[in-house]
Amino acid sequence: MCGIIGITGRDDAVEGIVAGLKRLEYRGYDSAGAVIPDGQQLRAVKRAGKLEEFVHALEGQPMASTCGIGHTRWATHGAPTDRNAHPHLDPTGRVAVVHNGIIENYQLLKAELGDVRFASDTDTEVVAYHVARELDALDTPDLAEAVRRTVRRLKGAFALCFVAIDDPETIVVAKKEAPLIVAHADGVGYCASDVAALIAHTRDVAALLDGQVAVIRPDGLEITDVDGNPAQPHEYTVHWDLEAAEKQGYDSFMLKEIFEQPQAVHDTLLDRHTASEPGAAPALHLDELHIDERELARIDKVFILACGTSLHAGMVGKLAIEHWAGIPVDVEVASEFRYRDPIVDAHTLVIAISQSGETVDTIAAASHARDQRAPVLAICNVVGSTLAREADGVLYTHAGPEVGVAATKTFVTQIVGCLLTGLYLSQVRGRMFATETADILSRLQQMPAAIEQVLELDGEIRELAERYKDTDYTMFIGRHAGLPIAMEGALKLKEISYLHAEAFPAGEMKHGPIALIESGSLVVALAPGGHVFPKMVSNIQEVRARGASVLAIGTDGSAADLKEHADHVLTLPEPTHELATTVLSTVPLQLFAYHVATLRGEDVDKPRNLAKTVTVE
Numbered sequence: 001m002c003g004i005i006g007i008t009g010r011d012d013a014v015e016g017i018v019a020g021l022k023r024l025e026y027r028g029y030d031s032a033g034a035v036i037p038d039g040q041q042l043r044a045v046k047r048a049g050k051l052e053e054f055v056h057a058l059e060g061q062p063m064a065s066t067c068g069i070g071h072t073r074w075a076t077h078g079a080p081t082d083r084n085a086h087p088h089l090d091p092t093g094r095v096a097v098v099h100n101g102i103i104e105n106y107q108l109l110k111a112e113l114g115d116v117r118f119a120s121d122t123d124t125e126v127v128a129y130h131v132a133r134e135l136d137a138l139d140t141p142d143l144a145e146a147v148r149r150t151v152r153r154l155k156g157a158f159a160l161c162f163v164a165i166d167d168p169e170t171i172v173v174a175k176k177e178a179p180l181i182v183a184h185a186d187g188v189g190y191c192a193s194d195v196a197a198l199i200a201h202t203r204d205v206a207a208l209l210d211g212q213v214a215v216i217r218p219d220g221l222e223i224t225d226v227d228g229n230p231a232q233p234h235e236y237t238v239h240w241d242l243e244a245a246e247k248q249g250y251d252s253f254m255l256k257e258i259f260e261q262p263q264a265v266h267d268t269l270l271d272r273h274t275a276s277e278p279g280a281a282p283a284l285h286l287d288e289l290h291i292d293e294r295e296l297a298r299i300d301k302v303f304i305l306a307c308g309t310s311l312h313a314g315m316v317g318k319l320a321i322e323h324w325a326g327i328p329v330d331v332e333v334a335s336e337f338r339y340r341d342p343i344v345d346a347h348t349l350v351i352a353i354s355q356s357g358e359t360v361d362t363i364a365a366a367s368h369a370r371d372q373r374a375p376v377l378a379i380c381n382v383v384g385s386t387l388a389r390e391a392d393g394v395l396y397t398h399a400g401p402e403v404g405v406a407a408t409k410t411f412v413t414q415i416v417g418c419l420l421t422g423l424y425l426s427q428v429r430g431r432m433f434a435t436e437t438a439d440i441l442s443r444l445q446q447m448p449a450a451i452e453q454v455l456e457l458d459g460e461i462r463e464l465a466e467r468y469k470d471t472d473y474t475m476f477i478g479r480h481a482g483l484p485i486a487m488e489g490a491l492k493l494k495e496i497s498y499l500h501a502e503a504f505p506a507g508e509m510k511h512g513p514i515a516l517i518e519s520g521s522l523v524v525a526l527a528p529g530g531h532v533f534p535k536m537v538s539n540i541q542e543v544r545a546r547g548a549s550v551l552a553i554g555t556d557g558s559a560a561d562l563k564e565h566a567d568h569v570l571t572l573p574e575p576t577h578e579l580a581t582t583v584l585s586t587v588p589l590q591l592f593a594y595h596v597a598t599l600r601g602e603d604v605d606k607p608r609n610l611a612k613t614v615t616v617e
């Protein structure tokens, strides 16, 4: 989604803006632009298309300035064209704005301005007009006050960033329901929509809270609420560095992140299981949880809310919690939850899963549940993100920064987070002996080594991708823990290769989807060993009898049987626990999607129409 960067107090502000926008590219965008105060005017450059188009347009422009704001736009209102790209200026060219979010009452705000011709189709441009009007109404020009007066009237979600010609070294930002980070280091003020754009300059940052307005100058930051009262943002230190966000020799971030999965899973499991005091039996500790154990012991229902890939992790979470903790769990698409009447009360635990912690659908669903007194536990990868701050407790996945738009390493760590949550709920409710929990945990600790083994299948998977890269339709089937992974496999393939892919519970095939199978169809069957294996074999036979080629994902124990029924079998090491298979069987599907997409010449890190952080509803 849209990316914002603002810099003031640096001789090479424009270069800094371009570098910052590059770091924000992974969020997804379709145009880019920047504005700098230059003498008596605001000079804006913007272009539809990739960042290179914008950088090309900058060449030859007199853009020397110590201050400026830049933007990558992900179109919502108006097509991705030059004229709709940000920044937008008021008609006199006095105020410029860039925006992430949606101004819901923009039509009303436009109508108030009377018969004015707008230069774009966006919901954003009108905000610059209103700020300019407020500036005119003030006795002495004060951009921050004009912004505060304007944002008090805005409805919707926004991270807004302004410069004005009256005060060319000052940037003013305002935030509601869209992330905005500010920082000050070595005489330079910064703002950005995420820390990726700032870590080259500083690790000490502050996330603005909803309703806060920040004035950013070379000599410091000033943060207020919308009425001008001093306000405190959420300050924190970023613990990952620039190197972690670089490609490190891989062709793409996605491939690098797939290969980082052993480490990511290892880090997410680290230090969760220790004795609280010498001599005591080791117990599972989720220190950052901050939800009282007695409260958790009283829970009689769990809702897991998430979107996309995170939802698939939540489906594994349901199996874990029901199996180990014996609590009924519903898993629901976050964007649906708050528009019905879910039965939620103080005895319902809501688990909101989000890599970014900024997905507006998930944040809104969690806050809807909190309004009904349900405790909210976030499973989240980004420290200090909105969801993490607003939840009652957080279980951080330690996947490190994920730059590729398609979630990979964060998915497997979300599964680990869900397994840990299931075990923890079981522990606080006294459902298992400490030794049983310890045994399962020690078996989960073997996952990183097992993932390493699965990654060795890369060459074999590339050959399969070569063979099937032009298959128009791929169906993924699975049962029990295989179903969420089948769904994730289909999502990965479609989002980066743009080929049709769907997933079904294998038992549902005969109720309709099997009609799609014909000679030349590809069916990917999740068939590790376990209690549903014989049923999977029957389902594989059914699709094979109708002409489909079958690629089966099996385990050491099941592979021999599968080889009789499937065209290809990818063999995983025997899982240390049935639910841990989900982590292992995800990896070949990620690699298959990756190779199909790259062999088709697609940009896997920035798939079309998609954004890494989805900050609009």
Ligand code: F6R
Binding pocket: 307, 308, 309, 310, 311, 353, 354, 355, 356, 357, 358, 359, 362, 405, 406, 407, 408, 491, 495, 612, 613, 614
């Ligand atoms: C798919 C993908 C998305 C995200 C979804 C939720 O590869 O990345 O489906 O999983 O947009 O994002 P988070 O987890 O940040 O809430």
